[in-house]
Amino acid sequence: MIHQNWGKLVCEHFTNKNLELPNIGDFVNGEVVACAPFGIWLDIHCGVPALLEIIQLDIQNFKPEDYPEWMPKIGEKFDAVVVVVKNKEI
Incomplete structure (x- = not known):
């Protein structure tokens, strides 16, 4: 489900900043906080x-023609690979 107030949800969730950034290529597990x-x-x-961009999702599991029905719910878990950190790309 796409949230009209996704910006507010993101800002409210990240009030404590550790800033221990992952490295490019790291495998991470994350919890959905907004769509x-x-x-x-x-x-x-x-x-x-x-940010896990839609264009980076596996189209085998997330087919464009099924958008937005497959959008995850807040709290769902996702595995991902870090491809950019502070505008540094692979």
Whole structure:
């Protein structure tokens, strides 16, 4: 489900910033804190929100023609690989 107030949800969730950023290529597990039309905001326990962009999702499991029905719910868990940290790409 896409949340109209996704920005507020993200800001409210990240009030304590540890800033222990992962490295590019790290495998992370995150919990969905908000969904936007362009992606899913995850808490990967580093103190800042992680954005899992829709274009990065596996189209075998998340088919474009089924959008937005497959959008996750807040609290669902996702595994991901870090591809960008502070605008540094692989």
